[in-house]
Structures are given as C-alpha cells and as structure tokens.
Amino acid sequence: MLSENIARREDGTLTFAGQSVAELAARYGTPLYLMDADRIRHNCRVYTETLRRHLGGNALTVYASKAADFTELCRLTHSEGLGVDVVSCGELATAVAAGVDREKIFFHGNCKLDGDIAYALDQAIGYFVVDNTEELEALERLCAQRKRVQKIFLRITPGIDPHTYEAVNTGRVDSKFGVALATGQGLDFILSALRCPHLSLEGLHCHVGSQVFDEDVYERALDIMLPLLRDIRDRTGVMLPALNLGGGYGVRYRESDREVDIAARLDGLCRHLKERCAQLGIPVPFFLLEPGRSIVADAGMTVYTVGSVKRIPGYKQYVAVQGGMADNPRYALYKARYTVLHGSKVGNEEVFSLVGSCCESDDVIEPEALLPAGTCRGDLVAVCTTGAYNYSMSSHYNRLPRPCVVMLHGGESYVAVERETLEDLLRYDR
Numbered sequence: 001m002l003s004e005n006i007a008r009r010e011d012g013t014l015t016f017a018g019q020s021v022a023e024l025a026a027r028y029g030t031p032l033y034l035m036d037a038d039r040i041r042h043n044c045r046v047y048t049e050t051l052r053r054h055l056g057g058n059a060l061t062v063y064a065s066k067a068a069d070f071t072e073l074c075r076l077t078h079s080e081g082l083g084v085d086v087v088s089c090g091e092l093a094t095a096v097a098a099g100v101d102r103e104k105i106f107f108h109g110n111c112k113l114d115g116d117i118a119y120a121l122d123q124a125i126g127y128f129v130v131d132n133t134e135e136l137e138a139l140e141r142l143c144a145q146r147k148r149v150q151k152i153f154l155r156i157t158p159g160i161d162p163h164t165y166e167a168v169n170t171g172r173v174d175s176k177f178g179v180a181l182a183t184g185q186g187l188d189f190i191l192s193a194l195r196c197p198h199l200s201l202e203g204l205h206c207h208v209g210s211q212v213f214d215e216d217v218y219e220r221a222l223d224i225m226l227p228l229l230r231d232i233r234d235r236t237g238v239m240l241p242a243l244n245l246g247g248g249y250g251v252r253y254r255e256s257d258r259e260v261d262i263a264a265r266l267d268g269l270c271r272h273l274k275e276r277c278a279q280l281g282i283p284v285p286f287f288l289l290e291p292g293r294s295i296v297a298d299a300g301m302t303v304y305t306v307g308s309v310k311r312i313p314g315y316k317q318y319v320a321v322q323g324g325m326a327d328n329p330r331y332a333l334y335k336a337r338y339t340v341l342h343g344s345k346v347g348n349e350e351v352f353s354l355v356g357s358c359c360e361s362d363d364v365i366e367p368e369a370l371l372p373a374g375t376c377r378g379d380l381v382a383v384c385t386t387g388a389y390n391y392s393m394s395s396h397y398n399r400l401p402r403p404c405v406v407m408l409h410g411g412e413s414y415v416a417v418e419r420e421t422l423e424d425l426l427r428y429d430r
C-alpha cells in the first residue's frame with residue numbers, strides 16, 4: 001500500500017490506522033476526513049529526533065499550520081515540541097486556543113495590516129517573520145507606541161528554483177513573498193531592520209517551495225543564506241543567531257511518486273550546515289525548519305459515498321461522489337493527483353474519472369482512479385494522502401457544509417472538528 005497506515009483485511013475491508021473505513025463512515029457519515037494522530041506524531045519525530053541528534057537543542061521544528069489547521073492538531077504538534085507557523089490572525093487564534101507556547105509562534109504572511117500586527121502583539125507571540133519594508137516600518141511604529149521590543153525574522157527570497165510546480169514555487173527572485181537578494185533589496189532590508197530600535201533581528205528566513213523532491217535544494221539554500229549571514233557580520237559586526245529554511249519536503253501521493261527519506265535528507269542537510277559554517281568561520285545558527293505537508297499529508301484520508309457511476313460508451317466513465325472540489329480543490333488548482341481505493345471491493349479494476357458533486361466540470365478528484373468494475377451507488381471510496389492542504393483549503397462552494405475531521409489514535413476515534421450543518425451555513429446570513 002501507498003503508506004504503512006493503509007491496509008486491506010482478507011474480506012476486502014479497507015482499513016486506515018488499523019480501523020475499518022466502513023465502520024468509521026457508518027459512525028461519522030461522509031464525506032469524512034480521517035486523520036491518523038499516531039502518524040502525525042511519527043512524522044513530527046522524524047524532524048525533531050533527527051535535528052536533535054545533529055544539533056542538540058540548537059534547532060526547532062515549526063509546524064506550518066496552513067497545511068491543516070484546527071485546535072486539536074495544533075495541540076498535537078505542540079505536544080511533540082513543535083512551534084507553529086501562522087499566516088493569518090485565524091491561524092494565530094487557533095494556535096493560541098490550542099495553548100501553544102507563545103514564544104514558539106511565528107507570524108508569517110506577506111500582507112499584514114496594522115490590525116493584524118496589533119492583534120499579534122497583543123497575543124505576545126514570539127516572532128514575526130517580516131515579509132516587506134512596509135510591514136517592517138509598521139511593526140517598528142506599533143512596537144514603539146507600546147514601548148516594547150519584538151523579535152523578528154526577515155523573509156528573504158534566495159532565488160532558487162526548486163523544480164516543483166509553479167503555483168507552489170516561492171523561492172525565486174520574482175516571488176510575491178519576501179525580499180529578493182539578487183536585486184540588492186534583501187541586504188537593504190536587513191540593514192534597515194538592524195536600525196529599528198524596537199525590533200530585535202533574530203535571524204533570516206527563506207522558503208524555497210513546496211512538494212520539493214530535488215536532492216540538493218536545501219543545501220543550495222544554505223549555500224546562499226550562510227554566506228549572507230557572514231557578510232552581514234562582516235559589514236555590521238552583528239552575527240544573526242538563527243536561520244529558518246522554511247518547509248517543503250515532498251510526499252508520495254501515488255505509487256509512481258518518488259519517496260523522500262526525510263531523515264536521510266536531514267542527516268545530509270545538518271552535516272552540510274555544520275561543514276559550511278566551519279568553512280565560513282561562523283557559528284552554527286539556531287536552525288529552524290517549517291514543514292507542513294510532510295507532517296500531515298500521509299496522516300489523512302478522505303472517505304466519500306458514491307452517488308452514481310456513469311459510462312459513456314466509447315468515451316469515458318465516471319464515478320461521482322458527494323463532495324469534491326469543495327473539500328479537495330487540489331486537482332482543480334494544480335492538477336494534483338491522488339491514489340483512490342474502494343472501501344470494500346478489490347479486483348477487476350477499470351479506469352474511472354473520480355468526480356465530485358460540485359457544479360463545475362473541473363470538479364475532479366482524480367482523473368484516472370482505478371476502481372472495481374462493480375463500483376456502484378452507496379459504495380465507499382477513499383482518497384489517500386489528503387491530510388495536507390485539503391481541509392485547510394476547503395470551501396463552501398455550492399453551499400456544501402464542510403466534512404468533520406475525525407482523529408484516529410490507538411484503535412480509537414474521536415471528532416476533532418464537527419461536521420458543519422445547514423444551520424451553520426446560514427448562520428451569518430441576514
């Protein structure tokens with residue numbers, strides 16, 4: 001199977017984290033997001049333990065909550081020692097509600113207005129990751145008003161193309177995120193920050209992209225960011241203490257996708273970090289990584305009920321499920337592909353386009369799902385590896401209520417996010 005937490009019993013029953021998908025669907029309804037809490041913990045530990053082995057206490061893994069965000073998940077990653085990367089007041093409020101240590105909250109985002117900055121200052125979060133000069137000036141002004149000093153990182157665009165798909169490629173010079181080094185603006189940004197009396201510049205941040213498979217992307221990022229730290233020291237006398245390389249390790253959505261051995265990659269990366277620092281004659285900075293997808297993707301599965309099977313002889317055949325682009329817009333947005341499994345039947349597979357119930361032709365979940373020929377109305381189908389960027393990118397398109405999120409742990413299940421009701425949808429209408 002695609003991932004260790006997916007299996008099939010002898011009678012054909014599909015299981016996820018050891019539990020019958022059909023039983024979970026009967027208990028909680030469909031569409032249903034399942035999240036394997038034990039897998040999330042395992043994924044967190046790949047980062048925390050590998051970094052600890054190489055860098056001791058001189059590192060922190062920060063969960064990029066945009067990948068999937070709800071209070072229980074924040075609690076879970078926090079209990080594994082991770083910090084949280086938030087990009088909005090909503091994500092920030094979730095981290096606060098989860099009781100995340102404020103010192104471990106990193107406030108990202110390329111367009112924080114004064115109100116957002118004020119809210120985050122009121123919450124006394126650890127760090128702002130400042131994206132641009134206007135934000136820098138606004139933050140300095142608001143901190144001066146409050147007579148306090150705020151710790152910050154600066155988001156730098158290193159100009160690396162990580163060969164991922166365009167929409168999630170953020171490290172290049174022309175990115176909307178951060179300030180580019182190649183144009184000279186990055187250095188000016190850093191020097192301006194060092195002149196702000198109410199801001200304490202703790203380090204630099206860069207993020208090269210998401211769903212990254214290339215072997216050496218992070219090493220290349222280090223090769224840009226570490227000499228930059230040295231140059232800043234030589235120019236200003238200030239050795240910035242920390243470096244955050246962002247998130248991005250890729251995950252497998254289909255058997256044909258490459259597998260990224262994250263522990264092995266981190267081994268190599270930490271070695272590279274230490275070697276390069278020694279060569280440059282600088283101390284090893286406090287090292288942060290910000291994974292999202294690789295923490296939660298394979299911990300997720302979405303379960304749907306089939307409503308119709310449509311065969312158009314000589315053309316195409318569809319399996320339609322209730323749900324679709326409202327709970328998983330990733331095919332519509334990125335042509336992202338998935339593995340689809342039947343809930344109870346195996347064998348005699350045919351290719352179906354698995355489509356959702358939204359009024360849109362592009363409401364496709366997976367264009368080439370292999371499902372048994374006998375798939376019919378009422379059957380369950382499961383889409384694997386939906387833990388990242390599914391719930392967090394879900395919408396109310398066609399006024400579909402959002403599915404519930406059910407956590408699985410040690411053979412037990414519990415609701416982490418309630419299923420929305422029709423009343424919920426109407427709540428804000430006046």
Ligand code: LLP
Nearest residue numbers: 064168207210211247248290291292293389
């Ligand atoms: N840090 C920063 C500053 C980021 O912008 C991101 C993702 C991450 C960390 C986490 O990256 P990850 O480890 O999850 O790759 N919606 C797209 C992905 C967008 C990623 C945006 N930034 C998708 O569904 O593929």
